[in-house]
Amino acid sequence: MTIISDNARAIYAGTGRRKASIARVRLVPGSGKLIINNLPGESYLQFSRNYMRITYGPLKTLGLSEEYDIFVNTQGGGLTGQADAIRLGLARALCCINPENRTALKSEGHLTRDARVKERRKYGLRKARKAPQFSKR
Structure with missing residues (x-):
């Protein structure tokens, strides 16, 4: 959430x-x-309408689709996680432009961080919760 003058x-x-x-x-x-x-957005998101809808959501909510160029560096996860991360970053940047945008973006859910992450594996188990097969005899 920074403003840089260039x-x-x-x-x-x-x-x-x-x-x-x-x-x-x-x-x-x-x-x-x-x-x-450094790739066109449609190409990077594999021309998926759903990913494009998610990514452009905050701009569509405010009616600013043709006002700003969007440059994104993303890493980690898959395309679904990256599309949702882009949406959140875009919404936060739009709040920097005008603090009054916050109410419209918040009511649409664009500023909500989805905190669900993969649960860590525990020792003694095969996965996070899956236990080895139990044999009574």
Whole structure:
């Protein structure tokens, strides 16, 4: 959630996390293009309408779809986690632009961090909760 000034151009940043995914999102005033890890957004998200809908959700809520270029560095997890991380980072960056955006984004659930992560494996068990087979005799 930082504001960086680059030669009279404002760059708004936000970080989003989901499961094992981390997305660093930068918003620059522009024409509405999406670049993820130096690839076009549609190509990176495998042309999935669902992933695109999730990613552009905060911009659609505020009606700013064609106002900002989005540059994302993301790593970890899979495409679903990365799409949700991008959505959260984008929503946080939009809150930097105008604090009044927060109420609309919060009511749509774009600012809620989904805290569910994979449970760690415990010793003596095969997975987080799966126990070895028990034999009575």
